[in-house]
Amino acid sequence: MLIELPEQCTQGAIENLWRKNRKAVKGLKAADSLSLDADRVQFLDGTGEAFVIALYRASAKQGFAIQCRDAQGVVARTLEQFDPARFAESSPGQFVRKRGTKLLVQLGESAVGLWNDMVDEFAHFGATVVALLRLLFSPHRLRWRDFWLNFERAGMDALPITMLVGFLIGLILAFMSAASLKQFGVEIYVADLICIGLFRELGPIITGIILTGRSGSAFAAELGTMKVNEEIDALTTFGLSPTEFLTLPRVLAATFVMPTLTIFSILSGLVGGAFVLLSMDIPAVAYCQHIAGSLSLNNALFGLGKSMVFGFLIGQVGCTQGLRTGRTADAVGRAATASVVGSLVLITIFDGGFAVLAYFMGF
Amino acid sequence: MNQAVITVTDLTAGYGKPILNHVSFEVREGEIFVILGGSGCGKSTILKHIIGLQPPLSGEIRILGDRIFGGDAAEAQRARRHFGVMYQSGALFGSMTLLENVCVPLESFTALPPDARRLLALMKLEQVGLKEYATFFPAEISGGMRKRAAIARSLALSPQILFLDEPSAGLDPITSAELDRLILRLRDEQRMTVVMVTHELPSIYAVADRCVMLDREAAGMIATGVPSELRDNPPSEKVRAFFNREPERKKTTDEVMK
Ligand SMILES: Nc1ncnc2c1ncn2[C@@H]1O[C@H](COP(=O)(O)OP(=O)(O)OP(=O)(O)O)[C@@H](O)[C@H]1O
Ligand SMILES: [Mg+2]
Numbered sequence: 001m002l003i004e005l006p007e008q009c010t011q012g013a014i015e016n017l018w019r020k021n022r023k024a025v026k027g028l029k030a031a032d033s034l035s036l037d038a039d040r041v042q043f044l045d046g047t048g049e050a051f052v053i054a055l056y057r058a059s060a061k062q063g064f065a066i067q068c069r070d071a072q073g074v075v076a077r078t079l080e081q082f083d084p085a086r087f088a089e090s091s092p093g094q095f096v097r098k099r100g101t102k103l104l105v106q107l108g109e110s111a112v113g114l115w116n117d118m119v120d121e122f123a124h125f126g127a128t129v130v131a132l133l134r135l136l137f138s139p140h141r142l143r144w145r146d147f148w149l150n151f152e153r154a155g156m157d158a159l160p161i162t163m164l165v166g167f168l169i170g171l172i173l174a175f176m177s178a179a180s181l182k183q184f185g186v187e188i189y190v191a192d193l194i195c196i197g198l199f200r201e202l203g204p205i206i207t208g209i210i211l212t213g214r215s216g217s218a219f220a221a222e223l224g225t226m227k228v229n230e231e232i233d234a235l236t237t238f239g240l241s242p243t244e245f246l247t248l249p250r251v252l253a254a255t256f257v258m259p260t261l262t263i264f265s266i267l268s269g270l271v272g273g274a275f276v277l278l279s280m281d282i283p284a285v286a287y288c289q290h291i292a293g294s295l296s297l298n299n300a301l302f303g304l305g306k307s308m309v310f311g312f313l314i315g316q317v318g319c320t321q322g323l324r325t326g327r328t329a330d331a332v333g334r335a336a337t338a339s340v341v342g343s344l345v346l347i348t349i350f351d352g353g354f355a356v357l358a359y360f361m362g363f
Numbered sequence: 364m365n366q367a368v369i370t371v372t373d374l375t376a377g378y379g380k381p382i383l384n385h386v387s388f389e390v391r392e393g394e395i396f397v398i399l400g401g402s403g404c405g406k407s408t409i410l411k412h413i414i415g416l417q418p419p420l421s422g423e424i425r426i427l428g429d430r431i432f433g434g435d436a437a438e439a440q441r442a443r444r445h446f447g448v449m450y451q452s453g454a455l456f457g458s459m460t461l462l463e464n465v466c467v468p469l470e471s472f473t474a475l476p477p478d479a480r481r482l483l484a485l486m487k488l489e490q491v492g493l494k495e496y497a498t499f500f501p502a503e504i505s506g507g508m509r510k511r512a513a514i515a516r517s518l519a520l521s522p523q524i525l526f527l528d529e530p531s532a533g534l535d536p537i538t539s540a541e542l543d544r545l546i547l548r549l550r551d552e553q554r555m556t557v558v559m560v561t562h563e564l565p566s567i568y569a570v571a572d573r574c575v576m577l578d579r580e581a582a583g584m585i586a587t588g589v590p591s592e593l594r595d596n597p598p599s600e601k602v603r604a605f606f607n608r609e610p611e612r613k614k615t616t617d618e619v620m621k
Contacts, residue, residue: 015473018479019475046519087485087486097498
């Protein structure tokens with residue numbers, strides 16, 4: 001078999017040659033021989049060099065001989081630069097990094113990973129609490145500028161979406177419950193229902209979900225990018241604790257933003273409920289009376305206290321995931337995802353805990 | 364004399380605000396052209412303009428006759444096919460191994476079969492001494508190795524013109540000398556034109572055919588020519604100081620008093 005290299009061995013020419021001869025070269029046996037004519041070659045680029053090496057590599061593997069005519073010395077030059085033996089692939093996947101693993105290994109790894117996650121989460125939680133306690137004695141240590149910046153970004157900027165969602169939830173809740181209660185002629189009790197529902201459960205939870213998606217993930221992405229850029233390492237070498245410098249302002253901002261946003265979402269929810277009831281010809285005065293009657297200080301404090309805890313959790317999980325990020329861009333994405341998932345799970349668990357607590361305390 | 368592959372005509376470079384004014388030079392086929400100047404004088408900026416990441420504020424840049432800005436999309440695409448770039452920060456894709464990184468341009472610009480692409484990528488990694496690290500992720504290798512991997516990636520398509528932004532920063536003297544050898548070989552054997560930014564004087568004398576020197580205070584170019592000639596007959600005090608590695612001279616108290 002004969003392969004003739006053209007005068008100008010540029011990428012396009014070699015591509016064709018390579019594809020045309022691939023099968024035939026693969027089929028060569030030990031007894032065969034291959035003539036490689038490189039006499040005319042004026043110019044051999046990187047692709048051409050790779051083609052030459054590929055032929056010699058195949059010859060070593062399959063045992064056929066190569067007779068080479070190389071008046072210009074380009075083949076010799078290539079062989080001198082690249083030793084074909086060094087590019088032999090002993091196994092097909094030798095140069096491919098294995099990504100997937102066995103199912104059982106994966107299971108084990110994710111279990112260990114989950115455990116490490118929890119341990120890490122606790123360690124960061126502890127660090128935050130310690131930093132908070134220290135803050136009590138020296139409030140000037142907090143980076144107040146960061147605190148207000150995050151308060152604005154996580155809070156004020158989220159006001160429109162929180163109010164919109166709150167309004168719609170109130171509207172939907174009122175509609176659905178009014179349909180059932182109407183059968184008994186007591187639609188007016190919809191007011192009690194949405195008032196208690198919003199204050200105790202829906203307000204904090206809806207706001208928590210919004211804050212998680214908007215700000216918890218943003219914390220994780222921001223700190224994660226800092227980690228990738230080695231900014232966190234730089235902080236540490238300056239003797240600044242990332243917990244105090246980065247986590248604390250964000251966690252505190254989230255903790256105080258949550259009740260503020262929750263109040264607004266509850267109020268818009270009540271307005272949404274009013275829309276439905278007014279459309280059912282229930283007087284606004286009666287609606288307000290029922291709201292005032294069913295709203296107790298306990299309910300209000302319970303809901304707001306809960307929302308503060310949620311805010312703390314969201315900030316804490318977001319920052320922890322950010323600080324634990326790996327060193328690559330996709331790790332930042334994974335940190336953001338993990339922060340959202342972690343926050344939602346924790347919010348649900350804590351909400352259940354609060355329900356049990358309220359039951360026993362008789363709230 | 365060889366034909367010009369890059370011509371820069373009366374370029375004003377900058378990001379909205381001009382940083383360099385009235386820059387004109389040309390790079391000829393098969394030469395190693397170095398862009399010199401102090402830190403922050405706009406070397407990376409001018410490189411960004413040439414490779415088409417920033418539009419010129421005024422003036423014109425042509426790569427083998429084609430413009431990236433000022434012409435149509437086909438002309439820009441043609442101009443882009445001619446060159447490979449190594450960015451100052453490396454810019455490797457973090458979620459891919461080194462081998463996969465080098466394969467990226469091969470996958471999008473060639474029709475080579477997968478095993479051919481792999482062999483070609485391995486050979487490029489071998490050229491920069493990183494074949495043993497083919498399956499590593501960028502986060503798992505050192506800064507200098509990342510730089511070399513980025514060079515391997517910029518070489519993957521055997522471009523006619525190669526742009527290197529500080530290729531030898533962060534490399535030890537031996538690796539840096541090997542890099543110089545590689546650059547010379549690319550020019551001699553593959554007729555590649557190399558445009559690079561570097562501060563390393565030994566490397567400049569070893570490889571550079573010609574250079575252009577930029578300056579921040581002058582906001583433009585202050586010299587162009589053959590490095591060793593500029594060193595021996597510096598046209599200005601600044602150029603002399605650069606080649607003699609002198610710190611900028613402060614006026615003495617006496618001079619100030621006068
Ligand atoms: N993205 C940008 N936007 C605005 N100004 C920029 C931007 N990047 C750089 N500059 C400015 O342009 C000037 C030149 O920067 P450039 O990065 O080109 O310097 P350089 O010569 O490459 O320096 P070095 O040797 O340190 O890499 C600097 O004064 C810098 O402030
Ligand atoms: Mg630069």
